[in-house]
Amino acid sequence: MLRYTLLRVLGAIPTLLLVVVLAFLMVHAAPGGPFDDERVLPVDVAANIQAAYHLDEPLPAQFARYLSGLLHGDLGPSYRYRDYTVAELIRSGFPLSLRLGVLAMALALLVGISSGIVAALRQGSMLDRMVMFFAVTGISIPVFVVAPLLVLLFAVNLQWLPAGWSGASGAAKYILPVITLALPQIAYIARLTRASMIDVLGTDFIRTARAQGLGTKVIIRVHAFKPAIMPVLSYLGPAIAAILTGSVVVEEVFGIPGLGQFFVRGALNRDYTLVLGIVIFYATLIIALNLAVDLLYGVIDPRVRQR
Amino acid sequence: MKTSAGLLLLILLLAIVGPWLSPNEYQATNFDAILQAPGTAGMHWFGTDDLGRDLFVRTLLGIRITLLVAVVASLVSLIIGVSYGAIAGYVGGRVDAVMMRFVDTLYALPFIFFVILLMVAFERNFLLIFVAIGAINWLDMARIVRGQTLSLREREFVDAARLTGVSSMRIIFRHIAPNLLGIVAVYVTLTIPQAILVESFLSFLGLGVQEPQTSLGALVDAGVNQMEGAAWMLLIPAALLALILLSFNFLGDALRDFFDARQSQ
Numbered sequence: 001m002l003r004y005t006l007l008r009v010l011g012a013i014p015t016l017l018l019v020v021v022l023a024f025l026m027v028h029a030a031p032g033g034p035f036d037d038e039r040v041l042p043v044d045v046a047a048n049i050q051a052a053y054h055l056d057e058p059l060p061a062q063f064a065r066y067l068s069g070l071l072h073g074d075l076g077p078s079y080r081y082r083d084y085t086v087a088e089l090i091r092s093g094f095p096l097s098l099r100l101g102v103l104a105m106a107l108a109l110l111v112g113i114s115s116g117i118v119a120a121l122r123q124g125s126m127l128d129r130m131v132m133f134f135a136v137t138g139i140s141i142p143v144f145v146v147a148p149l150l151v152l153l154f155a156v157n158l159q160w161l162p163a164g165w166s167g168a169s170g171a172a173k174y175i176l177p178v179i180t181l182a183l184p185q186i187a188y189i190a191r192l193t194r195a196s197m198i199d200v201l202g203t204d205f206i207r208t209a210r211a212q213g214l215g216t217k218v219i220i221r222v223h224a225f226k227p228a229i230m231p232v233l234s235y236l237g238p239a240i241a242a243i244l245t246g247s248v249v250v251e252e253v254f255g256i257p258g259l260g261q262f263f264v265r266g267a268l269n270r271d272y273t274l275v276l277g278i279v280i281f282y283a284t285l286i287i288a289l290n291l292a293v294d295l296l297y298g299v300i301d302p303r304v305r306q307r
Numbered sequence: 308m309k310t311s312a313g314l315l316l317l318i319l320l321l322a323i324v325g326p327w328l329s330p331n332e333y334q335a336t337n338f339d340a341i342l343q344a345p346g347t348a349g350m351h352w353f354g355t356d357d358l359g360r361d362l363f364v365r366t367l368l369g370i371r372i373t374l375l376v377a378v379v380a381s382l383v384s385l386i387i388g389v390s391y392g393a394i395a396g397y398v399g400g401r402v403d404a405v406m407m408r409f410v411d412t413l414y415a416l417p418f419i420f421f422v423i424l425l426m427v428a429f430e431r432n433f434l435l436i437f438v439a440i441g442a443i444n445w446l447d448m449a450r451i452v453r454g455q456t457l458s459l460r461e462r463e464f465v466d467a468a469r470l471t472g473v474s475s476m477r478i479i480f481r482h483i484a485p486n487l488l489g490i491v492a493v494y495v496t497l498t499i500p501q502a503i504l505v506e507s508f509l510s511f512l513g514l515g516v517q518e519p520q521t522s523l524g525a526l527v528d529a530g531v532n533q534m535e536g537a538a539w540m541l542l543i544p545a546a547l548l549a550l551i552l553l554s555f556n557f558l559g560d561a562l563r564d565f566f567d568a569r570q571s572q
Contacts, residue, residue, distance in 0.1 A: 015412050026421065027428050136560075140552045142504055144511045144524070145545045148531045152542075156535050241417050245508075252512065253531060264512050267427045275427050279420045286417050 004298050004305040012291050019283040020070065024063055027276050053077070075277035080269045086277035089262055094281075097251070097258035101243050103178045108185035108239070113229060115186070116193025117220065120228075123198060131190055138187025143246040147180045147253040165256045177250045184246070185239050189232055197228040226300070233297055237290040244282055308561035311554040318551060322370040331361035333368045334519040345539050354539045356529060365521055366544055370551070372522045373503055376436060380502040381495050383441025388448025389491060393479045395449070396456025407453065410446055418443040419505065426514045436515060440505045444498050451494055452487055459483050493566050497559035500552050507548060523548040 041049070050056045054065060069076060075086035119131040154176060155163030162173050200206060201224060209219050248260035255261075259278065266274035298305050326333070330350055336358045345354040345362075353362035395406040422439045429435050459465065460483070468478050507524025509515030516522040523544050530541030 015415055018412065019416060022421065023424055026424050029428070136556065137553065140500070140556045141549045142508065142552070144508060145527060145549055148527065148534060148541055149545060152534050152538060156538075237415075244417065245419050249508070249511070263423075267423050268513055270427055272427065275424055279417075279424050282420055283417055287415055290415055 001298065001305060005295060008291055008294050008298075012287050015287055016284060019287070020067065020280055021063075023276055023279050023283070024066060027272050028059060028062065053079075070280070075280070076273045078266075078271055078274045080266070080271040080274065086274050089274060090259060090277065090281055093257065093259035093262045096256060097247050097260055100174070100177055100181060100250070100256070100258065101240075101247055103174065104181035104185070104243055104246075105239070107178060107182040108189055108243075109232075111182070112186040112189025113193050113232060116190040117197055117228075119190065119194045120197035120201065121216070121220075128194075131194070135187040135191040138184050139191070141184075142249075143180060143184065144249045144253070146183055147176075147250055150176055150180055151253065163254075165254050173254075177254050177256060180253075181243055181246050181250050185242065188235065188239065192231045192235055193228065196231045197224065200224045200228045230297075230301065233293065233300070236293045237286075240289045241286050244286065308558060308565075311558040311561070314550065315554045315558065318370060318547070318554075319374065322367050322374065325367040326364050329361065329364050331364050333364045333521075334360065336360055344537075345543075353543050354537070356540055357533055357537075362526075362540065362543065366523075366526060366547065369521045369523045369526045369544060370547065372516055372520060373506060373524070373548075373551075376440065376506045376516075376522070377499045377502040379437045380440035380444070380506070381498045383438055384444040384448055384498055384502075385491065385495055387442065388445035389452050389484060389487065391445065392449035392452025392454075393456050393483055393487070396453040397460055397475065397479050397483060399457070399460070403453070407450075410449055414446055419508070422505065422509065423512075423514060426509065433516070436506065436509070440502050443505060444501050448491070448494055448498065451490060455487050455490055456483055459486055489566060493559065493562045496555060496562055500555035500559070503548075503552060503555070523551075 047056070054062060057065070066076065073087060075090070078084045078086050078089060081089060115131050119128040122128050151163050154161045161176050163176075165173055206219060206224060209223050214223075247258065248263055250256070251258045251260035252264055259281075262274065263278045265271075266278065329352070337355070337360070341355065341357060343351055343355040345352060351361050351363065353366055356362055356365070391406065391410075395403045422443065425435060425439050456479075465478060465482060468482050473482070503523075506515055507522060507527070510522045510524030511528045513525075513528065516525055518525075526544035527541065527548065530537075530544060534541045
């Protein structure tokens with residue numbers, strides 16, 4: 001296990017480095033600088049700004065400066081939010097995004113796995129077909145279509161739930177964003193669980209368990225559950241990435257002051273350092289969580305470690 | 308499968324000829340007809356937006372651009388994916404291992420964020436949208452093509468070509484690539500909805516197609532801002548986008564099942 005862990009952790013480092021280099025180059029290879037505006041600045045003012053942000057240095061020097069800052073947790077100053085560093089902005093936005101993401105993930109696992117199991121047990125029934133139809137729909141329709149439709153129905157027309165974030169109080173304001181974020185993942189997880197549960201239920205060891213006279217509940221809980229959710233476990237990595245992407249949309253639609261909103265605002269305002277910092281932060285998060293899922297997989301399924 | 312294909316053809320036809328059926332222009336504003344509900348008045352069948360522009364024509368224009376971006380982006384991913392996968396599969400050995408390891412590494416990256424980064428750095432360049440979206444979606448294609456090439460490589464006609472002195476590149480692109488056509492076609496049908504998704508996601512955030520041009524994602528975004536009082540601005544493009552995505556996904560799944568069944572025989 002130690003060898004497996006070590007290999008996995010070491011394997012993540014080149015990926016991280018690739019992310020940083022790629023993101024940095026993309027921003028700096030662009031024609032024009034971050035302070036190119038319609039209003040032309042006097043030459044020495046422009047030069048002063050360039051010098052203040054070290055934009056007058058050669059590219060390798062800028063990269064070295066950025067990388068060394070990164071290792072100290074310093075992502076540089078924001079170009080648009082004056083007097084704030086990128087790290088400060090991330091620290092202020094991330095906790096809220098994290099809370100939404102964790103709630104959505106928990107909901108997706110709970111509903112997705114249970115509806116997948118129920119569908120697998122009643123394969124071909126009306127219920128099963130309903131779950132599968134919902135799954136295809138949920139996978140196909142993007143978050144930015146579902147989110148406004150839910151707002152229109154539950155907040156504008158029925159007025160059961162608050163439409164926005166500011167002004168709304170308590171837990172009610174979490175309901176729509178979390179459901180929106182979880183829906184496509186529920187769909188994926190339900191489909192995955194159903195397929196693998198059907199596979200597992202057809203295997204010999206389940207037939208043996210049945211022959212011993214065990215009830216369906218015991219078979220599912222004790223024998224079938226663990227092998228059946230392995231595909232769900234390996235889907236966790238992509239699911240986390242999808243929830244991060246989705247949270248950008250959800251925060252925009254519901255006006256939630258999280259990291260996603262900073263990201264979109266930064267992108268629209270051409271706040272280079274902020275967008276660069278958030279991309280690196282997101283990428284690091286996704287790589288780290290993928291690593292965690294890999295390690296978890298190794299703990300649960302010893303065969304994986306042999307490879 | 309027939310329903311989805313028929314529906315897509317119908318939408319495509321409408322997007323191509325539709326704008327000529329209406330007397331209105333997509334960018335013409337009319338401040339006497341702001342936020343007019345769908346109806347026959349002024350021939351605004353889908354109503355008008357907050358600038359009094361005709362939404363029927365704008366929606367069809369949006370479908371056109373959305374489909375155009377999706378098809379071109381899918382072609383980009385097709386070219387990259389097939390070349391990469393075929394070369395890795397044909398050459399094999401250590402080259403193959405390194406090339407596929409690189410694909411695995413790229414899988415872990417949140418590409419959509421990189422596309423946004425590109426959009427920020429290079430302004431909203433129309434051409435760049437095509438290339439960037441295409442560059443995201445080639446990974447699956449590369450994997451599938453590589454797998455197919457690995458088995459095609461062992462076939463007699465490839466041996467024959469090699470014996471007569473045909474170069475490796477020529478074997479890959481003249482003899483192996485045409486045999487990949489079936490499976491590649493299936494995966495393109497599955498890549499198109501993904502490209503649509505990315506394009507409309509970007510346009511929804513205001514980072515994709517720019518005014519006065521529009522796409523379904525941009526129309527949904529505009530609809531969100533007007534949904535209290537002018538729900539049609541949201542509902543019509545949202546429904547069409549959902550319909551297109553569902554149809555492509557159903558069609559792609561059906562084609563894949565059909566192809567898989569034929570292969571296992």
